[in-house]
Amino acid sequence: MEGFPDTLEYTGLNAPIGEEYELQGLAIDGRVPGDVEGTFFRAVPDPKFPPFMEDGGAVLSGDGMISALRIGGGKAGFAIRYVQTERHRAEVTAGRALFGKYRNPFTDKPEATGLDRTVANTTPVWHAGRLLMTKEDGRPYRVDPHTLATAGRYDFGGKLKSETVTAHVRIDAQSGEMFLFGYEADGLASTKVAYCIVDRQGNLSREQWFDAPYCSMMHDFAITEHFVLFPIYPTTCDLARLKAGGDHWVHEMQRDSWVGVMPRYGDVAELRWFRGPKGVSCYHMMNAFEDAQGRIQFDQCLSSVNAFPFIQRASGLNVAPANLGGRLARWSIDLQAGADGMTETTIGPPGDLPVIPASSQGRPYTHGWMLTMNQGLQGPPVAGGPVGAMFNLLLRLDFTGKPTLALALPPGQCFNEPVHVPSPAPGHEGWLLTMVDQQVGPADFEHALWIIDAANLSAGPAARIGIPHRLRPQVHGWWVSAAELAAAR
Numbered sequence: 001m002e003g004f005p006d007t008l009e010y011t012g013l014n015a016p017i018g019e020e021y022e023l024q025g026l027a028i029d030g031r032v033p034g035d036v037e038g039t040f041f042r043a044v045p046d047p048k049f050p051p052f053m054e055d056g057g058a059v060l061s062g063d064g065m066i067s068a069l070r071i072g073g074g075k076a077g078f079a080i081r082y083v084q085t086e087r088h089r090a091e092v093t094a095g096r097a098l099f100g101k102y103r104n105p106f107t108d109k110p111e112a113t114g115l116d117r118t119v120a121n122t123t124p125v126w127h128a129g130r131l132l133m134t135k136e137d138g139r140p141y142r143v144d145p146h147t148l149a150t151a152g153r154y155d156f157g158g159k160l161k162s163e164t165v166t167a168h169v170r171i172d173a174q175s176g177e178m179f180l181f182g183y184e185a186d187g188l189a190s191t192k193v194a195y196c197i198v199d200r201q202g203n204l205s206r207e208q209w210f211d212a213p214y215c216s217m218m219h220d221f222a223i224t225e226h227f228v229l230f231p232i233y234p235t236t237c238d239l240a241r242l243k244a245g246g247d248h249w250v251h252e253m254q255r256d257s258w259v260g261v262m263p264r265y266g267d268v269a270e271l272r273w274f275r276g277p278k279g280v281s282c283y284h285m286m287n288a289f290e291d292a293q294g295r296i297q298f299d300q301c302l303s304s305v306n307a308f309p310f311i312q313r314a315s316g317l318n319v320a321p322a323n324l325g326g327r328l329a330r331w332s333i334d335l336q337a338g339a340d341g342m343t344e345t346t347i348g349p350p351g352d353l354p355v356i357p358a359s360s361q362g363r364p365y366t367h368g369w370m371l372t373m374n375q376g377l378q379g380p381p382v383a384g385g386p387v388g389a390m391f392n393l394l395l396r397l398d399f400t401g402k403p404t405l406a407l408a409l410p411p412g413q414c415f416n417e418p419v420h421v422p423s424p425a426p427g428h429e430g431w432l433l434t435m436v437d438q439q440v441g442p443a444d445f446e447h448a449l450w451i452i453d454a455a456n457l458s459a460g461p462a463a464r465i466g467i468p469h470r471l472r473p474q475v476h477g478w479w480v481s482a483a484e485l486a487a488a489r
C-alpha cells in the first residue's frame, strides 16, 4: 500500500492489505471431515496508516483485524473486519497515524493523548459465549462472533480493575473456568500483575494483584490442576527510557528468570518464586501439570535470548538464529523442597506456537504440536511475521517415547499457527487447521487453509480451502464449534 516504508515490516507477506471483505463458496480441494463444523477465528494485525516515525516494534502494532473462516455442511466462507478500537477510530477520523512507537505513548501525536492505545491484534479468545480480541497492553474488545462487529471495550461488566489483560488465557476443560492475568496492570513499567478467575458463566469471580520481581514482558502463563504459574523472563521495561522516546522492551542477559507458583484458588500472599536461568526468553508455554510425585512440570518454547530482532537491537545484542539456543524445555519445580531452584530437561527441538488438545490443559499429557524451521530445507524461509521468518515445519511431539511426526513444506511455503479441532471418535486425535501461505512471485502470495489429521501429519492435508484474496500473517487463532456458536446466539 502507498506511503508505507519499504522494509520487511511492510513488504512481501507483511505488506499491508487494509481491506474488510467477505467471501462465500470457497473452493474446497479434498473432503472436509465431518468433525470440522464451526469457525476458525484469527487475529490478523494490519496497519491502516503508514507510521510517522521509525519503530522496530511496529510489526506488533498493526491494527487488529478479526477474520472468521466458517466451515459447515461441506461449504466454507471467509470474512475479515477491523476491530473498532478507540485507536483505530481516532486514526480513521484523522486520516493518518496518531500513535508513535510500540507501547510508548510519549511518542504519540497530541491528538492521541488519553486515548486507549491497544490495537487488540493478538488472540481471539472464546469463553462463555463471548468473543474477545486481546492484546497484552490493554483491555480486550468484545466482538460479535456472527457479524464480527465490535461491541466495544470489555471489562467483565465493570468488575475488572486491571488496565490490561494478556492475549494468553488458560481454560480448565473440566471446570470451564478461564484463568487470565494482566501485567503493567496499573500503568507503564509497573510491576503490578493482576490474576483473575472467570467462572464458566463468564463472571469475573476473583481478581488479585501482586508485584513481579521486576517489570517484564509476561506474554503467557500456565496452570496445573491445583496451581497457577507466572513465568518472568528478563525482557524489561523502564519508564525513564519510555519518557526519553525509547523502546518499551530491552532484554537483559544478566538477569535471573523466575517462576511464581501459587495455589489456583489461593491468595497471592502464598506466591513462591523459583529462580530460573539468567537471560532466557519464552513467548509461549506448551503446558504444565503435576506429576505422580506432586512436582510441577512446566513445558515451554524457551530460547537463550529474546528472539525478536528489534528487541535484540534495542538491547545491543545481535545473536544469529543458529545461536538462539531454542528448545522445548521442561522446568521441574519441587514445592516440597526448601530451595528456590528448579531443574531443566530438554524434551523437544526449537520451535514455537505450541498447541495441545483443550482437554489436556493443565493436566498430564501425552503429545502436542508446534511449528519450527525445517533445517533440511534448501533455500531461505518465507520472510514475514514479527521475527522476520515464517515457520515451515509442523511437528507432533510425543512425550511417551513415540517418535516425532512431521509435515514439511517445500521452499516458498509457510505455516501460520494451527488450531486443534477435537474428534468425538474414540481414539481419534482430531484435526489441525492451519493457514498455509505460498509465495508465487516476488510480492505475490496464495493462501489456503489446510485441514490435517493430527495423528498423521505426513499424510498432508485431508482438505484444502483456498482463500482467493491476499492475507497478512496471523498471530493467534481460536476454533469455536458450530454447536457453541449456535448456543451463543
Ligand SMILES: [Fe+2]
Residues within 6 Å of the ligand: 122, 167, 168, 219, 283, 284, 476
Ligand atoms: Fe502469543
